[in-house]
Amino acid sequence: MKDVAVIGAGMTVFRRRMLETGKELSFLATKMAMEEAGIEKKDIDMVVMGSAPDAFDGIHMKGENLSDGAAGTGKPYVRVFNGGGTGVFAPIAGWWHVASGAADIALVVCEEKMGSCYPHPQTAFRHIWDPILDRPLNPNLVWLFAMEMNRYMSVYNIKKEDIARVAVKNKRNAVGHPCAQIPDEKITIEDVLNSEVMAWPVQRLDISPPSDGASALIFCSADKVRQFTDDPVFVSGVGWNIDSTMWTNRDLYFPQYVANAAKMAYKMAHINNPRKEIDFAEPYDPFDYKELHHMEGLLLCKKGEAPILTREGVTERDGDMPMCPSGGLMGVGNPIAATMGQKVCELYWQLAGKAGKRQIPGDPRIGVGQAWGDIMQMGTVIVMRRG
Amino acid sequence: MTGNDEMVPKDPRGTHVGNKDIYGRKITYSWWEPEVQYNWALGPAMSRFLEELKKGSIVGRKCRKCRRILVPPRMFCERCYNPTDEWVKIEDTGTIETFSISYIDSDARKIKDPIFIGVISLDGASPKHGIMHYFGEVKADEIHIGMRVKAVWKHVSERTGAITDIKYFKPLKKGGGKK
Numbered sequence: 001m002k003d004v005a006v007i008g009a010g011m012t013v014f015r016r017r018m019l020e021t022g023k024e025l026s027f028l029a030t031k032m033a034m035e036e037a038g039i040e041k042k043d044i045d046m047v048v049m050g051s052a053p054d055a056f057d058g059i060h061m062k063g064e065n066l067s068d069g070a071a072g073t074g075k076p077y078v079r080v081f082n083g084g085g086t087g088v089f090a091p092i093a094g095w096w097h098v099a100s101g102a103a104d105i106a107l108v109v110c111e112e113k114m115g116s117c118y119p120h121p122q123t124a125f126r127h128i129w130d131p132i133l134d135r136p137l138n139p140n141l142v143w144l145f146a147m148e149m150n151r152y153m154s155v156y157n158i159k160k161e162d163i164a165r166v167a168v169k170n171k172r173n174a175v176g177h178p179c180a181q182i183p184d185e186k187i188t189i190e191d192v193l194n195s196e197v198m199a200w201p202v203q204r205l206d207i208s209p210p211s212d213g214a215s216a217l218i219f220c221s222a223d224k225v226r227q228f229t230d231d232p233v234f235v236s237g238v239g240w241n242i243d244s245t246m247w248t249n250r251d252l253y254f255p256q257y258v259a260n261a262a263k264m265a266y267k268m269a270h271i272n273n274p275r276k277e278i279d280f281a282e283p284y285d286p287f288d289y290k291e292l293h294h295m296e297g298l299l300l301c302k303k304g305e306a307p308i309l310t311r312e313g314v315t316e317r318d319g320d321m322p323m324c325p326s327g328g329l330m331g332v333g334n335p336i337a338a339t340m341g342q343k344v345c346e347l348y349w350q351l352a353g354k355a356g357k358r359q360i361p362g363d364p365r366i367g368v369g370q371a372w373g374d375i376m377q378m379g380t381v382i383v384m385r386r387g
Numbered sequence: 388m389t390g391n392d393e394m395v396p397k398d399p400r401g402t403h404v405g406n407k408d409i410y411g412r413k414i415t416y417s418w419w420e421p422e423v424q425y426n427w428a429l430g431p432a433m434s435r436f437l438e439e440l441k442k443g444s445i446v447g448r449k450c451r452k453c454r455r456i457l458v459p460p461r462m463f464c465e466r467c468y469n470p471t472d473e474w475v476k477i478e479d480t481g482t483i484e485t486f487s488i489s490y491i492d493s494d495a496r497k498i499k500d501p502i503f504i505g506v507i508s509l510d511g512a513s514p515k516h517g518i519m520h521y522f523g524e525v526k527a528d529e530i531h532i533g534m535r536v537k538a539v540w541k542h543v544s545e546r547t548g549a550i551t552d553i554k555y556f557k558p559l560k561k562g563g564g565k566k
Contacts, residue, residue, distance in 0.1 A: 012401035019402035019414060028400040058419065122495035131425075132433050133459055134519060136551045138493045143504055146487030147519075154485070154532045178394040199489035199504075200527075213401065244465050248506050249457070249516045252485060349395055356395040 003222035004098045005232040005387070006348045007105075008037030011341040014181045014213035014333030017115030022057055023069030025214035026111045029338075030071050033107070033216040037228055044218075045103035047072040049079040050090025050110040052336035052373075055124035056117050070109035076102075083128070083373030084286065085240070086110065086337040088380035091217055091344045092238045095382075098219045099235075105224070108217045112335035114210040121210040128375065130245070142207070144376060146199040148252040149289045153201065155253040156304035158292075160201060164192035165310050166288035166323075167205055167330050173317060174327025176357030179341065181211055181333035192288075208286045211333035215341035217348070233351040236366070237269030237383035247376050258297030258372065258379035265368070266299075269383040274299050278383075279364035280321065280350065282343045284372045285328040291315075294370055295323060297379065322360050325350060343369040347384040432460045435474070437548040443540050445477040447512050458512040478510035479538035480559060481517055488527055501527075507536060507556055523555035535559040 010032025012018070012025050020028065026049075034040065049063050049070050059065045063079025070077070080086065080093045087110055094108035114121040125141035152158065167187070174183035187205075195205040225232045241260035243250065250256075262274070271277045283294035292306035300321060301309055309315055315323035326332055326346035329339055347367040349355040366385045372378060408414045429437065432448065436459060439446045447456045448471040450464035456475050463470050486505030492498050503522035508515050522530060523539060536556035546552040 009396065011396050011399055013399045013403065015401065015403040017404050017406070017409075019404045025401060032396060032399070058421070120495040122491075122493070126493050131427055132429060132437070133550055136549050137504070137519065137521065139504070139519075140489060140491055140493050140495060142491065142495075143487050143489055146489070147485040147505060150487060150532070151485035176394065178396065179399045196490075197488075198491050199487045202487070246457075246459065246461075246465070248459075248518050249513075251515050252506075345396075354395050356393045358395075 001099045002101055004095050004219050004235045005222055005225040006217060006235070006384070007220045007225065007228040008033040008218040009345040009348050010036070010216040011179050011345055012214045013179045014211045014335055014338070016181065016209060016211060018113070018212035022062065022066050022111050022113050025113070025212065026066050026069030026109050029214035029216040030069070030107065030109050033218050037218045039105070039218070041071045044071060044075065044105050044107045046076040046097045046106045048090050048094045048097065048106065048108045049077065050081065050086040050108065050337040050340065051079060052081060052083055052086050052112055053124060053128065055127055056112065056114045056121055058116055066111055071107055082378045082380070084284065084336055085371045085373030085378040085380040087340040087343050088369055088371035088382050089240060090337060091340060091382060092240060092380060094217065094219050095235050095238055098221050104221050106219045108219065108340070109214065110337040110340040111214040112338045113212045114335060115212045140199065142199045142202055145287050146202045148376060149201055149287065151252040152289060152293055156307070158307050160193060161189050162307040162311055163206065163289045163292065164189045166285065166291045167192045169310070169316060170285060170291070170324050170328040170330035172331070173325055173358065174331025177327045177332050179213070180327055180331055182209055183327060183331050202287065206288050208329035208334035211335040213333060213335035213338040213341070215338045215345055217340065217345055231352065232387040233348050234385055234387055235382060236385045237265035237267070237271070239264030239268070239381040241379050242374070243377040245375060245377065252376065254303060255293060255297040255372070255379060257377060258294055258370065258381070259299060261379035261381040262298045265381040265383050271383065275301060278366050278368050280325060280360055280367050281323055282326060282328070282346055282367070282369040283323060284343060284370050285324055285330050286334055288330060290372065291323055291328065294372065298368060298370055298381070317358070318361055325355070325358050325360050339371065343371055344382055347382070351384055351386045430462070432462045436460050440550070440552040441546045441548040443543065445479055445509065447475045447477045449473050449475050455513040456511065456516065458509055458516050459518060475511070477512050481507040481509040481536060481556070483530070483532055483534045483536060484508050484515065484517065485532055486522065486530055503530060518550070520550070520553060521555035522557070524557040529558070
């Protein structure tokens with residue numbers, strides 16, 4: 001298996017609605033990554049597209065639709081998709097294209113346009129529920145999060161203010177991100193606790209917004225990387241895992257499938273003690289409590305300990321174990337698959353010392369990114385290190 | 388290696404538009420409303436489950452290998468990866484594993500009367516095995532995880548063989564029992 005390095009990354013701005021089409025957004029992000037790597041379309045051997053449910057864009061088989069914008073035409077091209085897990089799963093697929101020796105250079109493009117869907121992107125989410133057991137109850141996807149959050153809070157007796165702290169941290173972290181949709185330097189815990197109740201215990205400011213956007217990443221095999229950079233960042237481990245669709249048959253307090261994915265990635269990366277060896281993480285944070293839930297799933301702390309570490313400031317950008325230094329989905333936005341920009345491109349920017357105002361102090365060497373998807377059942381994990 | 392203060396990624400591109408630009412026809416757009424219907428054949432497990440609901444009863448399937456009693460029932464056990472072995476009658480009482488009180492509908496529109504929703508682990512099924520359903524005859528300050536509940540069924544003439552043949556689950560004890 002070949003070692004795989006990153007040589008370029010790109011990201012459009014993230015907004016509730018964008019003028020550009022999905023193809024055009026893909027083109028903008030891809031072009032930015034190509035410019036950084038100093039390569040052109042002809043230099044790319046294979047392309048991976050990541051995009052979540054077709055129902056958002058309203059274009060069925062949108063992988064094919066987006067191929068032109070993702071520099072895919074005339075090349076081996078594939079779309080991968082596992083709901084919210086896609087933002088980390090697409091780069092995992094890009095990694096195996098290169099690690100297997102099938103490609104020297106692989107481009108990964110992730111795109112999402114949620115703003116096209118009316119009356120609300122939530123309307124499209126109705127179609128992911130089980131048609132027999134769940135849909136007759138007219139569910140809203142927020143219910144899932146609310147039920148999981150309530151279970152998590154109740155098992156560990158977690159206060160809402162300790163969860164709101166994550167929203168505040170990430171929206172503040174996002175102030176340094178030029179793509180960010182809802183950065184907020186002045187937001188307080190009270191703002192979150194006083195925001196409108198959507199589905200108790202979830203309130204409006206506990207949730208990341210729906211967004212349009214795209215991101216891109218270029219992988220190169222280690223034996224070719226020196227022609228692009230003297231200071232490469234490598235993928236050192238990947239993992240993915242799925243639990244049963246029967247989500248009413250398990251205790252939601254702990255995401256075992258995320259832990260399974262993390263163990264797979266850490267084994268590959270030769271990480272024995274993740275809490276000590278990993279310098280920072282980008283856990284998937286579509287809701288504020290999910291960062292805590294996933295910190296525990298990623299084995300970065302003990303079960304139930306994430307809210308305590310957050311309260312103690314450990315997860316701040318200048319803390320001992322920074323979480324979501326990008327600003328995460330809570331601050332930068334949540335165009336489902338395109339959150340590869342925060343969960344994986346950010347690892348690259350941080351490890352390469354290119355994160356500008358968001359740069360973690362102390363020269364971080366190892367970072368982990370994670371995403372989560374389908375009906376509370378899919379975990380995707382990637383570990384990166386500085387060369 | 389140290390970071391500089393430059394904003395990265397540098398000069399990200401893309402143009403923001405709002406609802407006003409759309410309804411004000413400031414941008415060019417097109418509109419499409421799909422018309423499509425589905426008819427799902429439900430298979431042996433779900434067909435029997437729904438037929439039993441119509442009769443006012445809940446059934447599960449037992450896997451003899453892992454000894455789980457599965458609700459919702461399925462004809463194979465996803466863990467043992469073998470066919471399940473027999474039908475088992477399940478109680479219509481259970482325990483609230485988790486819940487939410489929703490102030491939005493399925494299109495994320497605000498609603499006045501909140502929906503009480505959650506997961507009920509059913510008596511007679513394996514621990515933590517149950518279904519999602521509504522709660523009724525309970526107040527926001529009474530409902531809690533661990534609360535014992537019982538199904539309230541639609542009148543037999545109104546049942547159609549659907550999960551909604553159960554109207555909701557209500558507290559076993561009046562006032563909801565001890566919190």
